[in-house]
Amino acid sequence: MKYISTRGGISPISFKEAVMMGLAVDGGLLLPETLPVVGEQQLAAWRKLSYPDLAFEVLSLFISDIPPADLRDLIKRSYATFDHAEITPLLRFDHLHIMELFHGPTLAFKDVALQFLGNVFEYLLAESGEKMNILGATSGDTGSAAIYGVRGKERINIFILHPHKRVSRIQELQMTTVTDANVFNLAIRGTFDDGQAIVKSIFNDIDFKTRHHLGAVNSINWARIVAQVVYYVYAALKLTEPGTKVDFSVPTGNFGDIFAGFVARSLMPGRIRRLVLATNENDLLTRFVRDGEYSLGKVVQTCSPSMDIQLASNFERFLYYLYEENADRTRDAMEGFAESGSIRFSAEEQVTIRKNFRTKTVSEQETLETIRDFYEEHGYILDPHTAVGVGAAESIADGETPMVCLATAHPGKFGEAVERAIGRPIELPPGLAGLADKDSRCEVLDADAGLIRTFIQENEV
Numbered sequence: 001m002k003y004i005s006t007r008g009g010i011s012p013i014s015f016k017e018a019v020m021m022g023l024a025v026d027g028g029l030l031l032p033e034t035l036p037v038v039g040e041q042q043l044a045a046w047r048k049l050s051y052p053d054l055a056f057e058v059l060s061l062f063i064s065d066i067p068p069a070d071l072r073d074l075i076k077r078s079y080a081t082f083d084h085a086e087i088t089p090l091l092r093f094d095h096l097h098i099m100e101l102f103h104g105p106t107l108a109f110k111d112v113a114l115q116f117l118g119n120v121f122e123y124l125l126a127e128s129g130e131k132m133n134i135l136g137a138t139s140g141d142t143g144s145a146a147i148y149g150v151r152g153k154e155r156i157n158i159f160i161l162h163p164h165k166r167v168s169r170i171q172e173l174q175m176t177t178v179t180d181a182n183v184f185n186l187a188i189r190g191t192f193d194d195g196q197a198i199v200k201s202i203f204n205d206i207d208f209k210t211r212h213h214l215g216a217v218n219s220i221n222w223a224r225i226v227a228q229v230v231y232y233v234y235a236a237l238k239l240t241e242p243g244t245k246v247d248f249s250v251p252t253g254n255f256g257d258i259f260a261g262f263v264a265r266s267l268m269p270g271r272i273r274r275l276v277l278a279t280n281e282n283d284l285l286t287r288f289v290r291d292g293e294y295s296l297g298k299v300v301q302t303c304s305p306s307m308d309i310q311l312a313s314n315f316e317r318f319l320y321y322l323y324e325e326n327a328d329r330t331r332d333a334m335e336g337f338a339e340s341g342s343i344r345f346s347a348e349e350q351v352t353i354r355k356n357f358r359t360k361t362v363s364e365q366e367t368l369e370t371i372r373d374f375y376e377e378h379g380y381i382l383d384p385h386t387a388v389g390v391g392a393a394e395s396i397a398d399g400e401t402p403m404v405c406l407a408t409a410h411p412g413k414f415g416e417a418v419e420r421a422i423g424r425p426i427e428l429p430p431g432l433a434g435l436a437d438k439d440s441r442c443e444v445l446d447a448d449a450g451l452i453r454t455f456i457q458e459n460e461v
């Protein structure tokens with residue numbers, strides 16, 4: 001399998017090159033040349049596989065330049081850090097299913113992808129003898145998951161920008177209490193989008209990027225998307241037979257997770273019906289589906305901070321398929337967006353968009369009510385991100401087709417909001433208790449790309 005750019009400016013590259021490149025050098029995002037499709041016979045055989053074995057089968061469709069035994073080993077080590085035998089267990093509550101994606105070391109779904117990416121980086125750097133400085137911006141969960149993915153690894157330093165005082169206390173501590181010498185936490189005075197813009201601008205400076213061996217861990221890295229495709233396939237295999245379908249509700253911010261769902265749907269034709277794009281009050285993507293316009297909004301703070309985003313960094317990947325794989329159009333649209341802050345879609349395109357996604361914005365109040373009602377009805381506690389997905393699912397599910405709601409974080413990570421909803425404090429899971437007593441390390445800096453560059457130069461591996 002070879003990889004191309006959504007903007008058409010690179011000749012096809014291998015998976016290994018795509019992982020190392022992160023953002024395509026022409027400013028676009030990397031995608032496989034073709035989206036693989038798996039037949040019914042194969043799906044039937046996959047049904048019995050354990051999560052790591054299924055992951056090997058799915059990833060092998062996208063990765064042809066790592067020897068199978070090595071790939072198996074990378075996958076095995078990536079999911080050995082999870083505390084549940086099924087890795088991503090499914091729970092059933094009437095017609096709603098909850099898939100818990102938070103059994104990794106930082107208790108959020110990003111571990112599924114970043115434990116794998118960290119191991120792939122280590123493997124590729126050992127092979128080439130090179131080194132890497134990872135640079136990323138986080139709205140909370142990516143940062144800690146990325147840090148846990150590479151802490152203590154040789155040939156890698158990691159620089160993670162988070163919005164100062166705009167992540168939860170637990171999220172902040174999960175990052176800043178990792179004091180390995182290769183980990184640098186930078187708190188930026190600004191929003192997540194400011195941090196993301198700085199990272200993008202530094203990556204777009206090809207000379208700086210090359211000189212300092214920069215690597216990306218944001219959800220633009222293809223290895224992350226592909227690792228997330230696996231759990232959609234896993235759930236769909238458990239809940240469908242040939243001829244029956246399943247829906248997924250996905251709490252969405254950067255469009256990464258739901259894009260993995262889009263890839264999974266195309267991989268197993270006929271098995272996945274609706275993808276519900278659930279947003280909090282940062283409704284950029286809801287407006288895109290509902291009004292046929294992708295346009296910048298103002299970021300508001302909510303109790304699901306990992307989705308407080310008004311610029312969805314993976315959106316361009318879907319755009320490329322919406323434009324029928326026309327890279328010139330994709331590039332023009334994204335360049336136009338950079339100038340005007342919006343892209344409008346034709347009536348015909350809007351029909352295609354609505355065929356691909358259902359959508360709902362779930363307000364703060366509805367999110368808290370969903371947590372409370374679900375707890376009263378089922379005795380199960382949702383985290384606020386998961387509750388956005390469940391709230392959207394409840395208004396969209398038809399009651400017949402199974403609906404899988406992705407549970408993207410452990411509720412203990414967002415205890416304050418959960419306590420507001422259910423009226424009592426919840427117990428911290430073992431991984432989070434005691435963080436406040438640990439040593440921590442963090443630099444607070446203005447949201448200025450120049451300052452960040454200097455910091456990297458002074459602390460690179």
Ligand SMILES: *Cc1c(COP(=O)(O)O)cnc(C)c1O
Pocket residue numbers: 108109110141142219251252253254255256257258306307385386408409
């Ligand atoms: C990152 C994150 C999301 C959103 O995922 P995207 O891939 O950015 O759409 C949802 N919930 C939690 C807990 C997250 O950390």
